[in-house]
Amino acid sequence: MHLVPTHDEVVALLRQTGGLRSGHFEYDNGLHSDEYVQVALTMRYYEAAKILSVGLSRKLRADSELRAMIPELSIVAPAVAGLPVAYGVCEALRAHQVYWAEQDGHDQPLRFQQYLELKPGEKVLLVDDILRTGSKLTQLKKLVESNGGEVVGLAVVLYQPNPMAVKFDPLPLYFLAQLDGMYYKDSASCDLCKRGVPVDKVLV
Numbered sequence: 001m002h003l004v005p006t007h008d009e010v011v012a013l014l015r016q017t018g019g020l021r022s023g024h025f026e027y028d029n030g031l032h033s034d035e036y037v038q039v040a041l042t043m044r045y046y047e048a049a050k051i052l053s054v055g056l057s058r059k060l061r062a063d064s065e066l067r068a069m070i071p072e073l074s075i076v077a078p079a080v081a082g083l084p085v086a087y088g089v090c091e092a093l094r095a096h097q098v099y100w101a102e103q104d105g106h107d108q109p110l111r112f113q114q115y116l117e118l119k120p121g122e123k124v125l126l127v128d129d130i131l132r133t134g135s136k137l138t139q140l141k142k143l144v145e146s147n148g149g150e151v152v153g154l155a156v157v158l159y160q161p162n163p164m165a166v167k168f169d170p171l172p173l174y175f176l177a178q179l180d181g182m183y184y185k186d187s188a189s190c191d192l193c194k195r196g197v198p199v200d201k202v203l204v
């Protein structure tokens with residue numbers, strides 16, 4: 001294994017640990033796909049979590065602008081799924097702190113914990129396990145900015161953009177591997193549905 005794992009090493013690690021599945025899946029937004037990723041299933045193993053978060057931190061450290069901010073950098077996750085990555089990256093970088101957003105219900109806005117206050121101009125790196133549509137990270141970016149922070153970049157273990165994915169340009173986006181699974185916009189256009197392959201509904 002390389003210090004920054006290669007695309008193939010990341011994919012192999014995910015497959016071995018149950019984090020990457022092949023089959024026929026329907027997402028809650030109606031998209032169908034032949035692949036499903038659940039990074040949390042991989043992150044439950046300490047060794048795998050370490051490999052991924054250290055690898056991601058090395059990519060971040062290679063950015064000289066970001067490297068200069070590390071002592072004051074906040075690592076912020078949009079939800080609990082991003083926490084193992086956020087803590088792993090913070091530990092490897094020796095960054096300043098980790099915190100995360102909460103949500104009182106599926107349709108409720110993201111919020112920070114009571115008494116959590118950002119310093120004016122606080123440098124924030126948004127971290128999550130995976131970026132698919134980018135909608136949670138977009139909400140988190142707005143939340144950080146409305147609390148006076150400055151988002152300086154994004155880092156995810158996996159980048160699996162679907163056809164609705166938001167772009168965060170000009171912010172830098174770091175990831176260990178990009179997965180381009182096949183996406184179908186609905187059941188009617190899905191080849192797997194046409195072939196009668198049984199479908200699994202997935203929650204996220």
Ligand SMILES: [Zn+2]
Pocket residue numbers: 024032033184186187190191192193194199
């Ligand atoms: Zn289908």
